[in-house]
Amino acid sequence: MTELVIVSGKGGTGKTSLVGSLAALSENKVMVDCDVDAADLHLILNNRVQETIEFIGGKGASIVNEKCTNCGICLDYCRFDAIKHESHPENGDEERYWIDKHACEGCAVCVRNCPEQAIDFNEIVSGEWYLSDTPYGPLVHARLGIAQANSGKLVSVLRKQALLLAEQRGLDLILIDGPPGIGCPVIASITGTGYVLVVTEPSMSAMHDMERLLQLTAHFGIPTGICINKCDINPELSSQIEEKARKLNLPVHGRIRHDEAVTRAQLNQKSVVENGDSPAARDIRALWEGVKNAIS
Amino acid sequence: MKIAIASGKGGTGKTTIATNMAVAIAKEGRDVAYVDCDVEEPNGHIFLKPEIKEQYDATVLVPHVDLNKCTLCGDCSAACVFNAIAVLGKTVEVFPSICHSCGGCSDVCPENAIDDIPRTIGHISRGVGMGVQFYEGRLNVGEAISPPVTKALRKLDTNSEVIIIDAPPGTSCPVIEAISGTDYVILVTEPTPFGLNDLKLAVGMVQEIGLPHGIVINRSDIGDGKTEEFCHRQNLDILMTIPFDRRIAEAYSRGEMMSDVNSEYERRFWELYSSIAEKVSP
Numbered sequence: 001m002t003e004l005v006i007v008s009g010k011g012g013t014g015k016t017s018l019v020g021s022l023a024a025l026s027e028n029k030v031m032v033d034c035d036v037d038a039a040d041l042h043l044i045l046n047n048r049v050q051e052t053i054e055f056i057g058g059k060g061a062s063i064v065n066e067k068c069t070n071c072g073i074c075l076d077y078c079r080f081d082a083i084k085h086e087s088h089p090e091n092g093d094e095e096r097y098w099i100d101k102h103a104c105e106g107c108a109v110c111v112r113n114c115p116e117q118a119i120d121f122n123e124i125v126s127g128e129w130y131l132s133d134t135p136y137g138p139l140v141h142a143r144l145g146i147a148q149a150n151s152g153k154l155v156s157v158l159r160k161q162a163l164l165l166a167e168q169r170g171l172d173l174i175l176i177d178g179p180p181g182i183g184c185p186v187i188a189s190i191t192g193t194g195y196v197l198v199v200t201e202p203s204m205s206a207m208h209d210m211e212r213l214l215q216l217t218a219h220f221g222i223p224t225g226i227c228i229n230k231c232d233i234n235p236e237l238s239s240q241i242e243e244k245a246r247k248l249n250l251p252v253h254g255r256i257r258h259d260e261a262v263t264r265a266q267l268n269q270k271s272v273v274e275n276g277d278s279p280a281a282r283d284i285r286a287l288w289e290g291v292k293n294a295i296s
Numbered sequence: 297m298k299i300a301i302a303s304g305k306g307g308t309g310k311t312t313i314a315t316n317m318a319v320a321i322a323k324e325g326r327d328v329a330y331v332d333c334d335v336e337e338p339n340g341h342i343f344l345k346p347e348i349k350e351q352y353d354a355t356v357l358v359p360h361v362d363l364n365k366c367t368l369c370g371d372c373s374a375a376c377v378f379n380a381i382a383v384l385g386k387t388v389e390v391f392p393s394i395c396h397s398c399g400g401c402s403d404v405c406p407e408n409a410i411d412d413i414p415r416t417i418g419h420i421s422r423g424v425g426m427g428v429q430f431y432e433g434r435l436n437v438g439e440a441i442s443p444p445v446t447k448a449l450r451k452l453d454t455n456s457e458v459i460i461i462d463a464p465p466g467t468s469c470p471v472i473e474a475i476s477g478t479d480y481v482i483l484v485t486e487p488t489p490f491g492l493n494d495l496k497l498a499v500g501m502v503q504e505i506g507l508p509h510g511i512v513i514n515r516s517d518i519g520d521g522k523t524e525e526f527c528h529r530q531n532l533d534i535l536m537t538i539p540f541d542r543r544i545a546e547a548y549s550r551g552e553m554m555s556d557v558n559s560e561y562e563r564r565f566w567e568l569y570s571s572i573a574e575k576v577s578p
Binding site for chain 1: 437
């Protein structure tokens with residue numbers, strides 16, 4: 001069984017459109033959408049949610065005003081500027097302390113140091129995750145609550161669930177749609193996978209971001225290949241990407257032409273390869289043959 | 297005035313709009329700063345081509361255990377909710393990459409054997425490019441936790457009259473760190489199903505933290521009308537629409553400004569800024 005993860009560094013290079021097509025072209029697999037902040041893969045996979053499970057990301061502190069004596073000790077201890085203090089006697093408002101839940105990292109330092117035990121520390125539901133059926137196989141996806149932390153932890157939950165499903169059902173491939181960037185959720189999406197496919201495009205920005213991502217995959221020692229999307233927007237930079245790949249000894253699995261068919265397919269809630277013939281669809285089919293060989 | 301540029305979906309044009317707007321404001325003779333808070337993948341420098349004048353380390357505090365004082369009692373490990381410190385055999389192991397720098401371990405240590413020492417996780421650069429004060433945060437490759445770099449960068453906030461903050465994509469903690477405390481958030485989207493789905497999440501985010509916001513629809517003619525319908529239904533201000541233009545996409549790929557292709561855009565971005573300034577302080 002192989003875990004294949006599609007990432008890009010820069011956002012909007014076409015990860016999800018490509019994963020949708022690979023879902024249609026590959027066999028015997030489970031799909032995972034690890035872009036838990038902004039999950040879109042289900043929009044083109046015609047999914048039906050079978051199970052919804054709460055995600056407990058961690059714990060958070062909250063001040064019980066009835067017990068609080070406004071001593072302010074918690075304020076001195078908090079390193080995240082999460083304790084807020086309000087005192088407007090001029091308005092007749094009572095002085096009070098409260099916790100900004102977006103700033104609180106759930107470290108419990110204030111809870112331990114409160115002399116009145118006036119700070120509660122409870123589990124926080126910071127999102128939910130789903131098991132869906134699709135015509136292409138099972139899909140594991142999620143929705144991180146708005147403005148929540150712990151996206152890396154949620155990614156790990158999804159990957160664990162996909163592995164379990166693959167074992168139970170004897171599936172050969174775990175197809176992972178990764179998030180943008182190089183931080184916590186990306187690291188959680190790629191560590192321990194069998195192959196990373198980097199989707200880039202011929203722009204200075206995307207190349208810059210790809211280079212940082214390639215340093216990351218090299219750092220973790222994960223086999224990596226490259227795919228150049230919208231390759232004809234700047235043919236010269238596309239050649240530079242290929243040159244770069246040669247120097248790093250990384251395969252370029254495919255070049256996908258800029259094609260309005262990609263947006264048309266999305267509007268039809270379909271993958272590119274299932275929405276009629278188009279240059280992009282042909283390029284993606286060719287790409288999949290190369291990737292299939294690389295991961296087998 | 298602080299204006300943040302954010303979006304749920306990546307690649308919708310945040311950096312394009314942030315840099316072009318900053319340059320348009322500078323050309324009107326205003327003192328403007330551009331702050332690149334996409335610290336995992338900062339791209340603003342490609343367009344503003346700044347001359348870097350200063351660089352600082354962005355650091356976080358991590359525990360350092362003095363084993364001469366340590367009695368291996370394990371209180372530190374029990375206090376750490378992030379599992380970043382553990383007693384293993386006759387030593388104490390610290391896992392700096394997952395440490396949140398809360399200070400919990402040094403606080404509980406009965407022997408005062410734990411000190412906080414700085415650890416570099418990224419860099420902050422300051423310079424000037426195209427008449428714009430330039431600030432950038434850059435997370436070191438391999439580091440997982442980016443918000444402290446953004447926090448350090450935001451603390452440098454300048455006295456410039458206008459501060460443009462380029463946020464990372466998404467709706468979670470790195471974005472919140474970038475946009476909190478700003479006067480207005482521009483949400484950039486494109487009129488596709490993915491763009492709309494992620495716009496809804498981004499609107500939820502700015503409403504949850506209570507910041508005034510408006511929408512810019514980029515590549516406004518590539519998809520369908522559902523994004524505009526959504527904006528009308530939700531009473532969201534559409535501040536600007538930018539049609540797809542292959543020449544702009546090509547110029548972008550080379551790291552050039554939109555006004556290099558079509559000089560109209562300088563005026564349009566100044567108008568975008570003016571309309572926001574009007575809303576924030578009428």
